[in-house]
Amino acid sequence: GENVEQHPSTLSVQEGDSAVIKCTYSDSASNYFPWYKQELGKGPQLIIDIRSNVGEKKDQRIAVTLNKTAKHFSLHITETQPEDSAVYFCAASKGSNDYKLSFGAGTTVTVRA
Amino acid sequence: DSGVTQTPKHLITATGQRVTLRCSPRSGDLSVYWYQQSLDQGLQFLIQYYNGEERAKGNILERFSAQQFPDLHSELNLSSLELGDSALYFCASSVLEGGGRETQYFGPGTRLLVL
Numbered sequence: 001g002e003n004v005e006q007h008p009s010t011l012s013v014q015e016g017d018s019a020v021i022k023c024t025y026s027d028s029a030s031n032y033f034p035w036y037k038q039e040l041g042k043g044p045q046l047i048i049d050i051r052s053n054v055g056e057k058k059d060q061r062i063a064v065t066l067n068k069t070a071k072h073f074s075l076h077i078t079e080t081q082p083e084d085s086a087v088y089f090c091a092a093s094k095g096s097n098d099y100k101l102s103f104g105a106g107t108t109v110t111v112r113a
Numbered sequence: 114d115s116g117v118t119q120t121p122k123h124l125i126t127a128t129g130q131r132v133t134l135r136c137s138p139r140s141g142d143l144s145v146y147w148y149q150q151s152l153d154q155g156l157q158f159l160i161q162y163y164n165g166e167e168r169a170k171g172n173i174l175e176r177f178s179a180q181q182f183p184d185l186h187s188e189l190n191l192s193s194l195e196l197g198d199s200a201l202y203f204c205a206s207s208v209l210e211g212g213g214r215e216t217q218y219f220g221p222g223t224r225l226l227v228l
Binding site: 042 | 157
């Protein structure tokens with residue numbers, strides 16, 4: 001099955017700096033890559049996703065890049081704010097009647113004021 | 114708020130017992146997924162239902178079962194509970210969009226503690 005690896009496991013940044021989280025996946029058939037943010041005591045919340053027909057997608061301070069050849073994708077958060085502190089998960093799925101998500105282990109992001 | 118609801122929010126029970134977790138998907142979503150989140154295993158897919166029928170199975174134990182009812186709500190039944198079943202259980206719902214695309218929205222979860 002799909003194996004998704006995520007790095008780093010923890011990330012501490014100064015408010016206003018950028019944060020980058022990287023994921024690799026093993027199954028070349030995967031074509032959908034969402035990112036979820038999980039705050040304490042809450043369920044994962046979709047923040048951005050990318051599909052295999054594009055290389056980059058941006059939504060305000062958040063961007064995701066995908067390199068299908070190298071089988072890796074990354075989340076970039078610019079101008080970090082204290083409310084960005086949370087656990088972030090990357091995931092992958094194949095689509096086409098197989099939509100189950102395989103998740104990375106998560107990255108705990110702390111934004112220092 | 115994702116629009117997915119789960120009850121109960123917390124559940125404390127003893128080993129050997131049986132519990133039922135309930136999920137109501139977003140209005141219009143036909144698919145329901147169940148995931149387990151534990152410290153050692155992370156977020157793991159358990160099972161998917163689509164419009165009342167089982168669609169995909171993941172690392173779900175034989176002691177666990179699920180079903181989706183005609184009103185599209187789903188229940189996850191956990192029996193002969195063990196200490197290691199203590200975890201967060203999430204339900205996610207989705208709708209198939211154009212071009213075979215699908216996005217999953219997660220509920221707030223049920224925290225299960227087995228003593």
